[in-house]
Amino acid sequence: MATIYDIAKICNVSTATVSRVLNGSTHPIHPDTRAKILKTANKLNYHPNSIAKSLASGRTQTIALLIPTIANDYYTQIAEAMENELNDAGYIAYLCNTKRSVLRETEYINNLIARRVDGVIFSPTRIKPEDNIKNLENIEELRENGIAIVAFGSRFKDISQVSVNTYKGAYEATSYLISLGHRRIGFIDGLTAGTRSNRRRAYIDALKNSGINVDDALMVRGSLDMDSGYKNGLKLLNTARPPTAIFVVNNLMAIGVLKAAKNMNIKVPEKLSVIGFDDSILSRLIEPSLTVIRQPLEEMGAIASRLLLDELNGTGKIQSIELEPSLVERESCSEV
Amino acid sequence: MATIYDIAKICNVSTATVSRVLNGSTHPIHPDTRAKILKTANKLNYHPNSIAKSLASGRTQTIALLIPTIANDYYTQIAEAMENELNDAGYIAYLCNTKRSVLRETEYINNLIARRVDGVIFSPTRIKPEDNIKNLENIEELRENGIAIVAFGSRFKDISQVSVNTYKGAYEATSYLISLGHRRIGFIDGLTAGTRSNRRRAYIDALKNSGINVDDALMVRGSLDMDSGYKNGLKLLNTARPPTAIFVVNNLMAIGVLKAAKNMNIKVPEKLSVIGFDDSILSRLIEPSLTVIRQPLEEMGAIASRLLLDELNGTGKIQSIELEPSLVERESCSEV
DNA sequence: ATCAAATAGGTAACCGGTTACCTACGGGTA
DNA sequence: TACCCGTAGGTAACCGGTTACCTATTTGAT
Known part of the structure; x- marks a missing residue:
């Protein structure tokens, strides 16, 4: 592979001059010299070595x-x-x-x-x-x-x-469900551990601020994939007092919940409301399409x-x- | 940032020795020297410079x-x-x-x-x-x-x-539709230009080999996104003699066709069969779920x-x- | 006692560029 | 004539490693 040394030798100049031409330096260069160097570089199919450049420049x-x-x-x-x-x-x-x-x-x-x-x-x-x-x-x-x-x-x-601001998003999601009249609202959290979860805090705060009491039985955690949403959906819906709405912290799990509801013959949104987090093509394609909190x-x-x-x-x-x-x-x- | 020169100086050895130790060379090194070098490297929080390594090694x-x-x-x-x-x-x-x-x-x-x-x-x-x-x-x-x-x-x-082998896949898709009794089969191709399209050739061959005549009006091309599938779906379905089945060369467009059918109140699969190409989570989630040719x-x-x-x-x-x-x-x- | 082999380490060229600093020359000006 | 400045270019150190080749000591075998 051609180097600036090859070019310098052929053009009878130093590597400094070659480097200056090839990098458009402000240092004055005679047009003839410039042309000769560029022509030679082209002829040799020269490709500058970024590795060497990086070593010298530190970037x-x-x-x-x-x-x-x-x-x-x-x-x-x-x-x-x-x-x-x-x-x-x-x-x-x-x-x-x-x-x-x-x-x-x-x-x-x-x-x-x-x-x-x-x-x-x-x-x-x-x-x-x-x-x-x-x-x-x-x-x-x-x-x-x-x-x-x-x-x-x-x-x-x-x-x-x-x-x-996921806290705000989660608060909004929960409040939205409350505003629709829901009182038993399930929550499927993600991997983030317990009390450090913003969304969980927001969910709880939104409930409390509306005077709804928080039921631990309605809060579960999943692993962000669809299957996990499905299983957690079944778990929440298969209780003595199932929720009428579920807030799910990501899309795939929300879709899992839709599948769980369908499997149990629970109509969405008539008998169960589901709200997801994140927007993606999936949430538009699925039927019923998912109401979500969108992140930009x-x-x-x-x-x-x-x-x-x-x-x-x-x-x-x-x-x-x-x-x-x-x-x-x-x-x-x-x-x- | 620490270099092997720093380490060499502190340990009173040459850079060659440092390099040998740090790279587990087979060259014999006294255990004490090795230990001293490793300890110093650690103390200096040494990170080898891959750039320099690459320049020297050519990889x-x-x-x-x-x-x-x-x-x-x-x-x-x-x-x-x-x-x-x-x-x-x-x-x-x-x-x-x-x-x-x-x-x-x-x-x-x-x-x-x-x-x-x-x-x-x-x-x-x-x-x-x-x-x-x-x-x-x-x-x-x-x-x-x-x-x-x-x-x-x-x-x-x-x-x-x-x-x-997309030819084979497309042939299989078309043949499958034929085996279900379809005779008017639409085809939505991708971006690849006309006759160079494997899938198009396979579609045509499969029809011909079953004695079905090829109708240019049933062949269209889309740009691989859902919207394009939707529009092409509408176009094919809005003709005097619409197809009873459509073979679509990717997933997003196939889903677009499902949307188009739904929009026109054409039941899938009762009134229209749709087969896609590629498998993805989308094809499983959509309803009805998509029959597809899966690529591994x-x-x-x-x-x-x-x-x-x-x-x-x-x-x-x-x-x-x-x-x-x-x-x-x-x-x-x-x-x- | 001699010498080859094993052990431990050093020297310096090389990878391919960049760039601070220096030289040389011609023209303009006081 | 002396000096300054702009133009054009060269020299060589440097970036941080690798490694072929060399030296010096110790060990073991004959």
Whole structure:
């Protein structure tokens, strides 16, 4: 493969001159020399070696996307928006699938530090209570090594982040069901551990503020997949006093609940209202279509990327941006 | 950031020794020296510089995934399987979203050559007839620069690839509809241009081999999204002699057809049979659930990665692997 | 006692660029 | 004539590792 040395030799100039021409430096260069060098580079099918460039410059023009999965609309939409922004700015993204394992996150982060990525966009896994400590260690490790970070979906001190006010979204979801007259409202939470769950707190607060008493039997936790929604749906509906509405913290599980209701011959929305979280093509396609709390995913992805790029450009500083979720009314909820 | 020079100085040894210890070389090292070096590396929170390593070794342990989109179950499933295999082998993947633009593919490929990726997994865009020439140029450019390639979804000479026998799948889909007694069978093709479409040829062959005459009015082309399926569905169904069955070359468009039928109060499968291509969570969730020709996506992803890894390891050679699609019967087809 | 082999480590060129600093020359000006 | 400045280009250190080749000591066998 051709190098600037080859070009320099052929053109009878130094590598400095070649480098200047090839990088459009402001250093004055004779037009003839420039032309000769460009022609030779072209003839040799020269491709600059980014590795060598990175070693010399200390920048890799690479950022890493650390996300829990890509087989999921939610992350896919965010990731696509991110890749888009980053690519426009001349960066290429590493795809790092953490599979919701903090251990994998740590492994990846060490690898990424070694690779000297310029920045990291990170959706940290927070399933077990002790995960939070590891998250902080991972973030600290990145920061110590001078790597820019933007987190999303989580909240940490002293780093840029973009999140959605899930408390508000969950409060709105619950309030919406209450406003439709529901009093026994089931809740299917995600993986986040107990009291640290924003959505759970919002659900409870909304009930309390409406004077509805909170029944532990109506609160369950699932693993975010459809099957888990199905099983938890059956569990909630198969009780002595089943709920008339269920608030589910993600889409796939909400669809699982619809399937459970159908299986039990419970009509939605006539006999059961279901509200989901996140919007995706699924919630529009399913019948009845799902009423959901929508998170602005593309916006999250684009903003996360821009925060990172601003930081890398020296413009912009660390900031935390919180976006608002919104209620999307479709067919799966009705008055009691 | 600590370097091996720092460690060498502190330990009073040369960088060669540090490098040997840190890389588990077979060169003999005194246990005390080894221990001292490891301890110092740890104390300095040393992270090896992969950039420098790559420059010296000529390998980056990086491969690129060049795919048309990630906001699509099809590529997402393949990409997840790929990332998995590659990561197990110590590689990190670049996520390159080509957005079905050959120009972007070319841009990416030049960037990837500059970055000296070890390999590329590539799903080339083939929409316009002239795209094929560009594809070949791109592939040639990669090969000239010593970058391993695996293509999927397309067929080229002299490179490894994994594909699905879409002709067979389409033939099977059409034959299945014929076996249910259908004689007027609509066809909604994808972006691939006219006669180069395997699935179109298979559809026509299956009809001819059953003595059914081919009606151009029943063949249309869509842009792979749901809306396009909806519009094409309406178009086919709003004719003087509408089809009693429709074969659609992807999932989203098939779902669009279901919506169109519903909108026109045409019962599926009683009055209209619909068969899709690709399997995804959507086809299971939709009602009626879609009968489809399933492509083994995870398998494709895993095999593509393994072909590439084998090539990079020097084991294994260029080979073309064709996987078989299979019919998954669900609710959207019935006898005429 | 001699010498080959094993052990432990060092030297420095190399990977392919970037860039601070230096040289050389011609023209304009006081 | 002396000096300054702009133009054009070169020199070589540097980024952080790897590794072929070399040296020096110790061990074991003959």
